[in-house]
Amino acid sequence: MEYRKLGKTGLMVSEIGFGGEWLERHDEAEAVDCVKYAHEQGINIIDCWMPDPKSRDIIGKAMEDCRDSWYVQGHIGSTYQNGQYVRTRDLKYVRPAFEDLLERFHSDHVDLGMIHYIDSMDDWDAAMNGDYIRYVHELHESGKIRHIGLSTHNPRIGKMAVETGFIEMILFSINPAFDMRPATDDLDSMFEGYDKGDFSGIDPERAEFYRSCEEHEVGITVMKGFFGGRLFNKEQSPFGVEFTPAQLIHYSLTRPGVASILCGYDTKEQVDAAVAYGSASEEEKDYASVIASAPLHSYSGQCTYCGHCKPCPVDIDIAMVNKFYDLASAQKDIPESVKEHYKALEHTAAECIGCKGCESRCPFDVKVADRMKKTAELFGC
Ligand code: SF4
Numbered sequence: 539m540e541y542r543k544l545g546k547t548g549l550m551v552s553e554i555g556f557g558g559e560w561l562e563r564h565d566e567a568e569a570v571d572c573v574k575y576a577h578e579q580g581i582n583i584i585d586c587w588m589p590d591p592k593s594r595d596i597i598g599k600a601m602e603d604c605r606d607s608w609y610v611q612g613h614i615g616s617t618y619q620n621g622q623y624v625r626t627r628d629l630k631y632v633r634p635a636f637e638d639l640l641e642r643f644h645s646d647h648v649d650l651g652m653i654h655y656i657d658s659m660d661d662w663d664a665a666m667n668g669d670y671i672r673y674v675h676e677l678h679e680s681g682k683i684r685h686i687g688l689s690t691h692n693p694r695i696g697k698m699a700v701e702t703g704f705i706e707m708i709l710f711s712i713n714p715a716f717d718m719r720p721a722t723d724d725l726d727s728m729f730e731g732y733d734k735g736d737f738s739g740i741d742p743e744r745a746e747f748y749r750s751c752e753e754h755e756v757g758i759t760v761m762k763g764f765f766g767g768r769l770f771n772k773e774q775s776p777f778g779v780e781f782t783p784a785q786l787i788h789y790s791l792t793r794p795g796v797a798s799i800l801c802g803y804d805t806k807e808q809v810d811a812a813v814a815y816g817s818a819s820e821e822e823k824d825y826a827s828v829i830a831s832a833p834l835h836s837y838s839g840q841c842t843y844c845g846h847c848k849p850c851p852v853d854i855d856i857a858m859v860n861k862f863y864d865l866a867s868a869q870k871d872i873p874e875s876v877k878e879h880y881k882a883l884e885h886t887a888a889e890c891i892g893c894k895g896c897e898s899r900c901p902f903d904v905k906v907a908d909r910m911k912k913t914a915e916l917f918g919c
């Protein structure tokens with residue numbers, strides 16, 4: 539298992555994580571076993587947005603002997619009322635629901651205290667002004683949450699969260715289909731009435747959100763990486779082609795700022811399938827060819843950072859250079875941190891000999907040699 543730094547939290551999280559929402563549908567002992575098994579495979583981050591006692595108890599029991607070797611995302615504002623999940627900012631419900639989480643986890647803290655699920659501006663305003671956000675800061679100051687995070691499906695909200703300066707990481711929904719859709723405050727309507735042929739590459743607001751996370755060192759953990767399984771099936775996939783788990787995991791893990799993808803598991807075999815990503819070949823991880831061969835897409839000319847264009851005769855990490863180019867060219871002044879990271883590359887764009895071997899391998903027709911020239915001009919090397 540590989541581990542990545544979760545932005546400025548500094549936590550080293552496993553690139554494959556655990557999304558807990560399917561635990562509730564299993565027998566308790568079996569579900570506890572599945573979480574323990576995942577931990578034995580090196581998974582060390584788990585999300586618990588679920589307010590129901592059963593899911594929380596399962597996670598609590600699975601972590602009983604090893605709480606300190608897990609990083610937990612615990613949500614503030616996910617409550618359980620009359621046997622139902624209710625998202626609220628009302629402290630009358632929020633406070634006891636969060637205390638219940640700690641109690642069931644047999645822990646005095648969660649590592650990542652998540653401002654739960656904000657997708658709309660109205661909800662953002664309600665959450666960020668008043669008792670709710672004061673409570674979040676209170677939890678942080680008292681050490682009951684070690685870092686403040688936020689969960690959203692809306693890149694516009696994500697970008698605002700980055701700009702607060704105090705939100706250190708974001709749980710965000712990422713997959714190739716979502717990335718092509720414009721920001722919305724209603725996830726359920728994201729694909730309503732879309733024209734199947736009207737996919738025109740990564741939505742600019744999403745690209746901007748990823749750039750902003752990378753620039754401000756706000757780490758991302760990923761939810762909905764498989765689009766609820768729809769991308770495994772060509773009939774349901776908006777691209778008209780199917781993907782494998784390794785390809786979708788690779789897609790998420792090659793987005794700027796992403797540290798971990800939290801997959802949902804029903805069985806140990808599914809854990810094994812996700813963890814196998816670590817030993818998958820480049821061909822097995824190759825989502826780019828799948829997208830490029832899809833009847834319903836238009837990613838042309840956009841770098842997806844897939845790395846399909848390797849190898850470069852002068853060993854330039856082309857995907858990484860393209861990422862820095864996008865990051866730098868999107869703003870008037872290049873931030874110092876971006877310059878530093880770029881200059882730390884072993885080989886920079888100035889070394890490009892313009893052979894265009896990469897261009898013949900790029901499934902998205904990216905004009906790499908030209909971008910290399912522009913990158914070298916931007917960074918001066
Ligand atoms: S240039 Fe093309 S092949 Fe290379 S990383 Fe970008 S999209 Fe992938």
Ligand code: SF4
Nearest residue numbers: 850890891893894896
């Ligand atoms: S064009 Fe430049 S970046 Fe592409 S393979 Fe040749 S040397 Fe490497």
